[in-house]
Amino acid sequence: MITFYPGPSKVYDEVGQYLQEAFDSGVISANHRSSAFMQMLENAIGNLKTKLNVPVDYEVYFVSSATECWEIIAENLISDGSLHIYNGAFGEKWMEYTQKLTSIARSFSFETNEEPVLNAKINLSANDIICITHNETSNGTALPSEFLNTLRAQFGNIIAVDATSSMAGVELLWQSADVWYASVQKCFGLPAGMGVMIVSPKAVERAIAIGNRSHYNSLLFIRDNFLKFQTPYTPNTLGIYLMDKVMQQVSPIETVAQQTLERAQNWYSFLPKNGYQILVENESVRSKTVVAVKDTKERIALIKKAALQEGIVLGNGYGKDKETSFRIANFPAITDVEIQRLKNFLVSFSSK
Numbered sequence: 001m002i003t004f005y006p007g008p009s010k011v012y013d014e015v016g017q018y019l020q021e022a023f024d025s026g027v028i029s030a031n032h033r034s035s036a037f038m039q040m041l042e043n044a045i046g047n048l049k050t051k052l053n054v055p056v057d058y059e060v061y062f063v064s065s066a067t068e069c070w071e072i073i074a075e076n077l078i079s080d081g082s083l084h085i086y087n088g089a090f091g092e093k094w095m096e097y098t099q100k101l102t103s104i105a106r107s108f109s110f111e112t113n114e115e116p117v118l119n120a121k122i123n124l125s126a127n128d129i130i131c132i133t134h135n136e137t138s139n140g141t142a143l144p145s146e147f148l149n150t151l152r153a154q155f156g157n158i159i160a161v162d163a164t165s166s167m168a169g170v171e172l173l174w175q176s177a178d179v180w181y182a183s184v185q186k187c188f189g190l191p192a193g194m195g196v197m198i199v200s201p202k203a204v205e206r207a208i209a210i211g212n213r214s215h216y217n218s219l220l221f222i223r224d225n226f227l228k229f230q231t232p233y234t235p236n237t238l239g240i241y242l243m244d245k246v247m248q249q250v251s252p253i254e255t256v257a258q259q260t261l262e263r264a265q266n267w268y269s270f271l272p273k274n275g276y277q278i279l280v281e282n283e284s285v286r287s288k289t290v291v292a293v294k295d296t297k298e299r300i301a302l303i304k305k306a307a308l309q310e311g312i313v314l315g316n317g318y319g320k321d322k323e324t325s326f327r328i329a330n331f332p333a334i335t336d337v338e339i340q341r342l343k344n345f346l347v348s349f350s351s352k
């Protein structure tokens with residue numbers, strides 16, 4: 001069975017071997033205050049920062065999920081308000097979650113085929129946090145690469161970015177935002193069960209100013225621990241071990257991103273040529289890591305079923321396009337051979 005599900009998604013082929021090595025090394029039986037664990041955590045963070053080109057002064061924390069980051073941001077960085085800029089289900093959920101916790105979340109939504117255009121109507125006060133989804137996994141859109149730089153130049157606010165389905169697959173303009181987060185079961189090619197949160201010095205300053213220490217996942221408490229290469233609670237030791245191994249293994253992000261780009265361009269020309277309609281018409285907002293294909297409800301169900309019979313799992317649609325689309329993950333752990341198998345299937349299905 002091969003999977004193109006955009007999360008949880010295919011893990012790197014080497015993960016099987018790393019699991020055995022983790023067991024043999026004994027570190028997954030070690031106490032999380034032991035030096036063996038702390039060394040491993042330090043290595044994992046170091047390798048991640050090197051391979052993904054994270055600025056030296058940005059800090060990396062491992063948490064439990066991207067969803068947890070919504071809560072960490074709401075409780076630790078939002079004091080006056082938050083502006084959520086989104087065009088799909090994940091951005092909307094982030095806004096709704098924040099609203100439940102803070103009651104001061106505001107929305108700026110835009111259409112699938114548009115780039116967000118922030119005009120003068122947006123009234124931001126200095127302490128408002130801008131919350132934006134880099135890659136909207138639900139509909140296969142992404143922000144054009146220059147957008148975050150423009151946003152950064154336009155506003156002095158803290159910017160938090162959900163990069164759950166793009167981090168480790170494409171290059172991110174780290175300096176153009178203050179908080180970046182992802183879950184490991186997407187472009188990292190790792191088993192589900194961990195989140196990655198990357199914060200700028202400015203975000204740390206804001207967390208200190210707000211001073212929330214009343215939750216086990218308070219940003220300041222997490223930080224106190226991570227500065228010592230420890231964690232506030234007993235962590236996902238195996239997940240951290242695998243992160244360390246995979247970050248050693250992967251090519252630098254420029255190389256990975258180039259492959260992602262080429263494969264994406266390839267999907268976007270292959271699909272229409274073979275009678276499939278891309279959900280996102282505007283090429284400049286198409287995601288490089290999640291490709292969404294649109295069709296009638298009946299045909300979507302047929303394609304998914306036929307694929308499954310060939311041992312191929314396609315991603316279901318998500319949110320409002322749940323039944324009228326399927327999604328193809330274009331994540332780095334997927335191999336060329338697997339992509340070719342899916343293409344062969346799609347060619348033969350469309351000729352039926």
Ligand SMILES: *Cc1c(COP(=O)(O)O)cnc(C)c1O
Binds near residue numbers: 068133138162163
């Ligand atoms: C998958 C995803 C999430 C949620 O990730 P969890 O690991 O379930 O917390 C959030 N945002 C985006 C954009 C996603 O793709």
